[in-house]
Amino acid sequence: MFNKILIANRGEIAVRVIRACRELGIASVAVYSDVDRASLHVRKADEAYHIGPPAAAESYLNFAKILDVAKRSGADAIHPGYGFLSENAKFAQACVNAGVKFIGPTAASMEMMGSKTRARQEMEKAGVPLVPGTSRGLESAEQAEQVAAKIGYPVMLKAAAGGGGKGMRLVHRAEELKSALEAAQSEAERAFADREVYIEKTIINPRHIEMQVLADQHGNTVYLGERECSIQRRHQKVLEESPSPIVDADMRRRMGEVAVRVAKAAGYSNAGTVEFLVDQDKNFYFLEMNTRLQVEHPVTELTTGLDLVHLQIRIAAGEMLPFGQEDVRIRGHAIECRIYAEDPDNNYFPSPGKITLLLLPSGPGIRRDSGMYEGWTVPIDYDPLLAKLIGYGTNRTQAISRLTRALHEYFVGGIKTNISLFRRILTDADFQAGKLDTGYLDRLLKSKPPEVRGGHPEVAAIAAGIFAILDPALAPASNGNSFPKSADGKVSGTASSWKRAARVESLG
Amino acid sequence: MVYDVTIDGKDYRLELERAEAGWLCRLDGREIQMDAVLARRDVLSVLIAGKAYEIKREHTATDMHLWVGSVRYLAELRDPRSLRGRRGADADEKGPKKLLAPMPGKVMRVLIGEEQAVEVGQSILVVEAMKMQNEIKSPKKGTVRKIVAAEGANVNAGDVLAIVD
Numbered sequence: 001m002f003n004k005i006l007i008a009n010r011g012e013i014a015v016r017v018i019r020a021c022r023e024l025g026i027a028s029v030a031v032y033s034d035v036d037r038a039s040l041h042v043r044k045a046d047e048a049y050h051i052g053p054p055a056a057a058e059s060y061l062n063f064a065k066i067l068d069v070a071k072r073s074g075a076d077a078i079h080p081g082y083g084f085l086s087e088n089a090k091f092a093q094a095c096v097n098a099g100v101k102f103i104g105p106t107a108a109s110m111e112m113m114g115s116k117t118r119a120r121q122e123m124e125k126a127g128v129p130l131v132p133g134t135s136r137g138l139e140s141a142e143q144a145e146q147v148a149a150k151i152g153y154p155v156m157l158k159a160a161a162g163g164g165g166k167g168m169r170l171v172h173r174a175e176e177l178k179s180a181l182e183a184a185q186s187e188a189e190r191a192f193a194d195r196e197v198y199i200e201k202t203i204i205n206p207r208h209i210e211m212q213v214l215a216d217q218h219g220n221t222v223y224l225g226e227r228e229c230s231i232q233r234r235h236q237k238v239l240e241e242s243p244s245p246i247v248d249a250d251m252r253r254r255m256g257e258v259a260v261r262v263a264k265a266a267g268y269s270n271a272g273t274v275e276f277l278v279d280q281d282k283n284f285y286f287l288e289m290n291t292r293l294q295v296e297h298p299v300t301e302l303t304t305g306l307d308l309v310h311l312q313i314r315i316a317a318g319e320m321l322p323f324g325q326e327d328v329r330i331r332g333h334a335i336e337c338r339i340y341a342e343d344p345d346n347n348y349f350p351s352p353g354k355i356t357l358l359l360l361p362s363g364p365g366i367r368r369d370s371g372m373y374e375g376w377t378v379p380i381d382y383d384p385l386l387a388k389l390i391g392y393g394t395n396r397t398q399a400i401s402r403l404t405r406a407l408h409e410y411f412v413g414g415i416k417t418n419i420s421l422f423r424r425i426l427t428d429a430d431f432q433a434g435k436l437d438t439g440y441l442d443r444l445l446k447s448k449p450p451e452v453r454g455g456h457p458e459v460a461a462i463a464a465g466i467f468a469i470l471d472p473a474l475a476p477a478s479n480g481n482s483f484p485k486s487a488d489g490k491v492s493g494t495a496s497s498w499k500r501a502a503r504v505e506s507l508g
Numbered sequence: 509m510v511y512d513v514t515i516d517g518k519d520y521r522l523e524l525e526r527a528e529a530g531w532l533c534r535l536d537g538r539e540i541q542m543d544a545v546l547a548r549r550d551v552l553s554v555l556i557a558g559k560a561y562e563i564k565r566e567h568t569a570t571d572m573h574l575w576v577g578s579v580r581y582l583a584e585l586r587d588p589r590s591l592r593g594r595r596g597a598d599a600d601e602k603g604p605k606k607l608l609a610p611m612p613g614k615v616m617r618v619l620i621g622e623e624q625a626v627e628v629g630q631s632i633l634v635v636e637a638m639k640m641q642n643e644i645k646s647p648k649k650g651t652v653r654k655i656v657a658a659e660g661a662n663v664n665a666g667d668v669l670a671i672v673d
Contacts, residue, residue, distance in 0.1 A: 341638070350638030351611055353665050357550045357564060380612050380637040408578050413550065413566040423578065456561065458535055460574045460581040461513040461520040462542060463552050463563040466531075467574075468585055469509065469524065470546040471565075 001317050002026055002077045002101070006070045007041065009081030010060065012371035012387055013295070014041035017079045020309035029073045031066060033059035035379040040371050047073055054381040060084045063091055067098045077101040077316060079309075083383065086292035089114060103316040105291050109266045113289045117160040117198050119266075123286050126265035128258055131277060131285040133200035141178040144199055148177060151201040157181055159188035160196035167191055170202060203285070205437040207278040208232065209244050210290075211259035212300045214311060216321045217269045223256030224304050225330045227273075227296055230436040231425065233348070238418075238441060239425060240296035241335040242303045245396065245434025246282065252330075255284055262289055271297070271312050295338065295388070298367060302334035302392045333399040334392045335426075337407070339370075341384040343416035352378040357413030361406035365392040365399070378415055386417065396434070400426050424449065514584040515574075570608055570666065604673040605647050609663040613637030618659055620652050632670055635663065646672050 004027040007014045014030060018041060021028040030045035035054045042048045049069045052059040059065065061084060070078060078100055080086035089110035095102035104110075113119050120135035132151040137160060138144045148155045148171070157180055159167025167188035169180040181197065189195040207230045215221040228244035229237045247255070259274035266289065273294050275287040297308050315321070342348045358374035370387035372378065378386065389410065391403030404426045410419055425431050428444060511522045523534040530543045543555040552563040564575040574583045613635040620632045631643035632652060646652075654671040657663050 346610075346642075349611075349642045350640045352613075352637055353611060357566065359551070359564070380614075382638065384638045411564050411575065413564060414568075420578070455579055456576045457515040457518060457581060458520070459554060459556065459561050459576050460515045460563065460583055461522055461535060462524075462533060462540065462556075463544075463554055463561075463565075463574055463576070464513045464515070464572075464583045464585045465509065465511045465522045465524045466544045466546075466552055466554070467550075467563075467565055468511065469526075470544070470552070471549060 002313065004029060004073065004075045004077075005103070005313070006031065006066070006073065006075035006078045006100075007045070007081065008060065008066050008078050008085055009083070010036055010039060010041055010371070010382065011385065012369050013081040013083075013293075015044055015371055016369050017081060017309055018044045020307065020313065023307075024310060024313060026313070029069065029075050031060070031069055033381070035381055038376060040373055040376070049073065054379065056084065056382070063094050067094060067100065070098070070100050075100065077103055077313075079103040079312070080292065082292050082295055087114065087290070101316050103312055104270050105266075105268050105272065109268050110291045112266050113291050115160050116158065116162060116288060117196060119288060120198070122265055123262060126261055128262055128265070128286045129284065131200045131203060131287070134198045137196035137198055138181065141181055144177055144181050145174055147199050148174065151199075154202040156200045156202045157184040157197050158200060159184065159192060159194070160198060161192035161194040162188065167197065203277050203279050205280060205439055206230075207244070207246070207437050208237075208275065208287075209247065209255070209278050209284065210273045210275045210294075211255050212294075212297070212308075213259050213263045213268070213272050213274060214308070214315070214321065215263050215269045215272070216315045217318060218320055220321045220324075221260045221263050221268070222321060222323070222325045222328060223259050224300050224306065224308075224328055226252060226255060227294075227299055228436065229296065230438050231431075231441050232438055233441050233445075237296065237338065239335065239337055239422065240299055241333065241396075241399075242299040243330060243333065245436070246278070251282065251284075258284075258286070262286060270315050271308055295385070296336050298369060298388060298390045299334040299336050302367065302390060303330050303332055304328060305331065332392055332394050333396040334390055335396075335399050335403050336388050336390045337403065337419075337422040338385055339387045339389060339410075339412070340418050341378050341386050341415050342418055344418055344421050345416075348418065350380070350384045351416035352380040352384070353415040354378075355412060355414050357411065359409065359411040361389065361409035363402075363406065363409075365402040366390070366406045367392065372412075386412070389422075400432065510588060512586045512588050514586075515581045517582075568610075568665070570610075604653060604671050605650075606668045607632060607644055607647070607670040607672065609635060609644070609657075609665055609667045609669055611635070611637050611642070612664045613642070613662075615657045615659055615661045615663060615669070616641060618655055618657075620655075622652055622655055624652050626650060626652055626672060632672070633657065635669075644669055648672055 005021050006029040007017045018028040028045045030041045030048040031051045032042045033054050051065040085091040089107040092102045093107040154172045157169040167184050169184045171177050171180045184197045185195040209226050211226050212224040226244050226247050227240050227242045229240045231239040262274045271293050273290040276284040277287050278284045341351050343351045354377045355374055367390040372386045391399045393399035393402050407423050509524050513520045513522050521536050525532040533540045533542045541557050545553045547553050550565040554561045566573045572583050574581050616636045617634040626646040628649050630646050632646055633644045635642050650672050653673045657669045
């Protein structure tokens with residue numbers, strides 16, 4: 001087993017991995033950029049080293065700096081978390097060359113899955129169901145027209161090196177195909193320095209369902225059940241659950257067996273996720289494999305009772321999987337909400353800043369994986385994911401009611417978050433009925449929000465006055481008093497007068 | 509104490525006084541049985557006729573919000589005896605208006621030059637935060653008198669970006 005693990009990441013996932021290290025008796029090493037000195041992962045780790053300026057390219061994505069810290073601190077393994085270097089085959093190889101174990105699959109597996117056309121070719125050979133289309137880059141507009149005519153419109157043009165919606169074009173008619181192909185190719189060229197574009201049939205209103213797999217380095221591979229990830233905004237997942245409301249035991253077994261076939265074809269080891277598109281007749285098609293731990297791994301941990309990060313570390317250390325497929329049992333239901341620093345009233349724009357008040361939910365069936373704390377300033381430089389709130393219950397209904405209850409307990413003050421969005425989703429009739437597809441959230445956001453019941457403006461009015469008397473330190477500048485007075489009439493400390501003066505200035 | 513309170517645009521007259529057992533409270537002249545405890549900074553527990561409410565207070569760069577349970581209200585509190593009177597009672601339409609940064613970020617682009625005319629809601633600057641671009645719009649029809657934040661400048665929440673008159 002390892003003695004010391006470097007976590008090449010930040011935020012909630014770095015904290016998640018540090019906790020696993022502590023539980024396993026392994027020392028943890030954090031790295032941080034200029035703006036992350038006060039971040040939670042630095043506070044929680046056993047050791048922490050500065051690696052440069054806020055720009056990720058000069059800190060969290062910098063191979064040399066991270067490998068240098070690994071060497072200096074004596075770390076014998078690196079956990080990449082998700083994002084940043086987690087799916088970078090060159091980094092995985094650089095770790096091998098530096099004699100540090102990369103906790104994840106081999107560089108070769110990552111490379112195969114990194115190119116979508118190459119992955120399609122390999123999966124075709126392995127007999128994995130694919131969305132109808134080509135598995136090689138398109139050579140001409142004529143070829144694209146022939147394929148499209150065969151598989152039927154609408155079709156999707158996709159960059160082989162793609163991701164995040166870049167180099168993607170939805171085409172409804174043959175007349176649009178030529179110009180769309182040229183646009184997709186030049187966009188792919190600019191974004192990925194690779195103009196290879198292939199074509200796929202568009203699945204109408206698909207679900208996005210993924211299967212967790214786990215493979216040791218001795219050829220044992222298991223699947224750990226699916227996650228329903230259809231609730232997305234701008235190709236970003238927002239809420240995930242396990243099991244999926246539409247997957248029964250038979251479909252789970254069939255999807256799981258395909259996922260294991262995918263992992264074996266890629267020579268995969270460690271934790272990975274096989275993503276599928278599912279059409280309205282419950283046919284499923286391989287989409288891609290994510291060669292890392294997923295953001296939404298906690299829902300699988302709750303329904304299987306396994307600790308995926310412990311298992312990742314043990315697999316990387318060379319241990320055999322301590323159980324077989326027949327030992328995996330799915331029990332209960334788990335739902336995860338991704339709490340982002342973004343403003344629901346302003347088109348979900350990011351909302352970094354200082355967290356002035358943080359009230360945390362707890363109680364039965366609630367798990368919180370968080371990278372924030374009260375008094376911390378959320379930096380502007382990174383992904384706005386603050387924390388994940390996960391609800392667990394014996395069934396879906398109980399998981400929903402526990403999570404809804406916890407969302408009412410949760411309060412993040414000083415910055416805007418999307419917590420209110422989850423209250424809306426969880427009380428929505430279609431969500432409760434499990435009627436989901438990847439267009440669900442856009443439709444919900446276009447619909448009129450339900451009237452707020454039980455509003456109490458008079459209570460707010462009374463509270464405004466009580467606050468001014470009992471807790472005047474930050475009384476509003478428009479109050480008009482030169483000095484805030486506490487209840488007993490004493491003028492409060494000078495520090496708050498300075499603050500007040502500054503606030504008056506800024507309010508103009 | 510007597511306060512003028514505005515909650516989401518609606519005005520209330522609030523009279524509050526400490527009594528031996530709790531508080532004497534009148535809202536728009538109506539007496540209300542009420543008890544309040546400050547649980548911690550910015551968190552209040554209020555009991556009104558046996559009903560329990562938890563109220564959270566939040567200050568942003570420009571406003572105070574009060575949350576009753578999970579419902580947010582924009583709150584303004586004034587002491588009617590104060591000389592300053594009601595803040596900005598007519599400043600919304602007349603006089604110069606400052607554009608404040610709603611979040612920390614970097615000014616990516618300035619779209620309107622000084623002394624150019626703008627419409628209500630027209631974008632004046634683009635501020636980037638967390639890899640997202642946010643357009644800062646004019647609060648009124650008028651003329652851009654001054655661009656305070658140049659392209660490339662880092663700004664904090666509440667910083668003045670521009671002045672529209």
